[in-house]
Amino acid sequence: MNKKVVVVVGGGIAGIEASAFLSYMGFEVVLVEKENTLGGHVLNWEKLFPTMRYGSEVLDFLLQGISPKVNVYTCCEVNSISKKEHQFFVELSNGENFISDAVLVTTGYDLFDARIKEEYGYGIYENVFTSADLEMIFTAKKTLLTKQNKVPLKIGFVHCVGSRDEKVGNVYCSKVCCVTAVKQSIEIKQIYPDSEIYCFYMDLRMYGMHFEHLYKEAQEKYGVHFIRGRLSECFENVDKSILVKVEDTLTGRPLKMNVDILVLMVGFVPRKSTKKIADLIGLENGRNGFFKTKDQHTLTNVSNIPGVFFAGCCTSPKTITNTITDARAAASTIASYLLHHEIDKRTINLAP
Amino acid sequence: MLEEGKKRIWAEYQKAVPDNNYYFVRSCIRQTFFPGSEQAFIRIIRNELGKDIYETPYHTTCTGIGYHSDIIPFETTMTVVARQFALMTEAGYSNYIPSCITSFGLYTEVLETWHHFPEIEAHIRENLWKATKREFKIPDNLSHPSDIFYHFRKNIAEKAKYSLVDIESGQPLNVVEHIGCHYSKMFPGKGIGGAEYPCVLIGMIEAWGGNAIDYPERRHCCGFGFRQYIVQSNRGYSVSCSRKKFESMKPYQPDLILTNCPGCPMFLDRWQYVISEIEGKTYGKNNQGIPVFTYEELAGLILGYDPWELGLQLHQIDCEPLLKKMGIKYNPSEKYLGYNREYIGKPEITKNLFHCC
């Protein structure tokens, strides 16, 4: 009997980890990544919450699972997929064709384009940064300075940029931004102990293990300030500092403040190519534009098309920890599907 | 500030502005305080741009000020708006051009309401029929006169005799713009440039040679606030809002404030006087104050119209220092002459503001 083949679309951490497990389970794996290197967004994150471990360490660990048994195609995209009976005919942009028995979609997410929140002036006011910009500065081992090369003494963090916001069409929570703001605040305090940092938030969602601990440390050890109010608008002053306007909802009064740097905590949005891939094979998108899983509680790696599976952030925003777990779950779900395990036949009344 | 970022947004918010055949509707506040501006608008549209513009004596207020000071029910306002549309329909026009920003915002609100709730439109049609036996068509286009000047800003520039430049230094003038709140804050897609970075006035400033400057309280309301100005004891709110704007624009040393709202130019002008009386504080160089113009006054000036026919003598802040800076030729002695060139006396001199003559 021929070895069963799985095509994995997307070489971020979900694609890497799922490919690794699937290959060690004995399947032939084709991993397709459109960039020239595997790793996805994690390549751009220097230190990770809540441990402050380097992102590269996690990636190194995951890549140890990619043995020669995984056929990796970088700089490559899926041109077409068609299904005949139980098999998928997959054509890649490099001209190669595969017949696969299952497809795993791990296309991940895009960061929210902060320019859409016009009133925050990203791309207009020079000292408005995004959380991703900050991370790039850290990863490149550059010094964080204002665009006028001044040491920033007052820094503001704006939570929920592109998340929980009907104005931009994203009503969901991106999950990782709250704790990322806390992490980045601490990192700045470590570089500039005399700086003052203010986080503007609606709710602080410290749901993960140790997140609350990190939050408490930011307050107690580093003196980071938290102001409950969503940023309404900001503006560039004549000296290029940024004037922010927010309601301090706990005193019930409007509040203004000039900061040297304003950091926008950008959320997750469905990757641009999500729609394209959905159209290729007829996958369903959910209300928020991420791929729709068959069931919200149980069939979280299963799509509306038998043989097509999901892992990672292509179905919803997730932390790195959750993404890795999800990838492993997808691998075992695919294995039971391909090997016709009894467990694959379980049913549930699908949630509306 | 990174201009490319703004240009990207401007490109996103460009609305359709008709090229001709305008049905013009007066503004309560503008015709009272700036009759020369409405006159200049019609003159420029007809004589400089050669377009057709029509107005009927039968139109009235849209009731906007009454509606926004809460004495007029929404249903009444919608029916009055329907009557205005009926007059347009009867005149055979479909491009509705309300001179007032409060009206522009209100018409937009009413049209949006009808669009989303057709049963309300049907009810208002019944009301109108009952009250006036009139019927109406929804306008094909609703544009504000400032949209039209933005649309033709380059044509106006081609005919201009002056530009927004300091003739001594050759440097462009620093112009601050103030957009009426109801222009695009309620419906960002209805205003040129959107709600956060409207470019309807910036486009004119730049096309006419000036340097548009952006300052932190640009988006702040002038403080009209309807009932907050209408009732005397509330006017502290109104003056304080304007004051906030003046303080914020001060570091940029503006030569001029350009507005597209009916009330704003009057308030930004008068509150400078009030602040100078109450606090002894003045803005602009040498206690001159910062002149506040409507876009028609500015267009008229660069086209070489007589400043006293435009009505610049009706401003509390003297315009002469700016006219001199721009090298505009004018006759100072005609400022205080009436229609038949009779001398009509001068306004009383104020305590702290500079007066030119």
Add this chain to the structure above:
Amino acid sequence: MTQYFKTLQEDIRFREGLSACINCGTCTAICAAAEFYQYDPRQIVDIVQSRNELEIEELLKSDTIWYCGECMSCKTRCPRGNTPGLVIMALRTLSQDSGLFIESEKGRQQLAIKRTIGEWILKTGYCVSPELINPEMHPEQGPVWKWEIDNIRTLMKKMGANYQGDGPGALRKIPEEALSELKSIFDITGATQRFEKIENDSSKKAEEMGLKLTDGLDNPYMQYIYKHNSQNHHNNQ
């Protein structure tokens, strides 16, 4: 049992202005009224969405709902697509319809607005016109305005206006037919009724306060509501 919330929900502006508020304060942060008055649109919306009839009644009787300037800056920003300004407009309508507006200093001012703007609309066809902006009631208009009013005819002619004339143009006399159409619209759409309600409730209040209220603007009650400021509105703490 009062039915304030239910009545508010009948107002299209209320339904459009409020789905569920998350109390983020985006509105208050840029609210001009919140900068100068003891006023927080977020809290008002929160009270209203609590559906607490007693608290809503307190609002309807309070100065609070009259602080908003209806600039609508709040509409641009709300992450839930709400418009606190529209909620305020619905509350003000209800405060007048229920007669509770006379219970507050700022609410009582509605009579002053009705007797100026409201009556001017029916008399002239416009909300304002020069002869109605009396320099004595409007000292802030400055000496230039007094000069303009003193020379109104010749100045208006110079500006190209058709002051009180027939035919089109700025400040023209609006034809009687147009004014009578306006009046019949007011009669059938509720404006006349609201005007009467404001007048009647104000008369009662004037009597209760021992201030004489007669026609026009020059009477003690009118002058009081137009000029009186208890200075209790701006507490900075």
Add this chain to the structure above:
Amino acid sequence: MSFGFNILKDRQIDFDTNDLSLARFLSLYEPSFRLCISCGGCTATCIANHHSGLSLRKIFILINRGITADIKHELDNCMLCGKCVIACPRGVNTRGLILKISELTKNSEI
């Protein structure tokens, strides 16, 4: 001349000019002061709150915003029973802070 109205003072909390000295002092003197998350547990349990409206949550916030004029007057209502210490989920030494704030406001008439 009188216009019948006044220019109003801005109610905005201005973080560029407000006096944060008390907040800074307390953060050093009693670092648990920084840990308050404004949950209101203290206020909900406070006996004095029932008769005087005293709100420790609000007082802490006001100190952090540099608005300290009325604090002494409000804290006079506290009976130092210490229930708030037990209620606090973040381990803030509320009673100790009240004593210190009272002492400081008494001495310097903040």
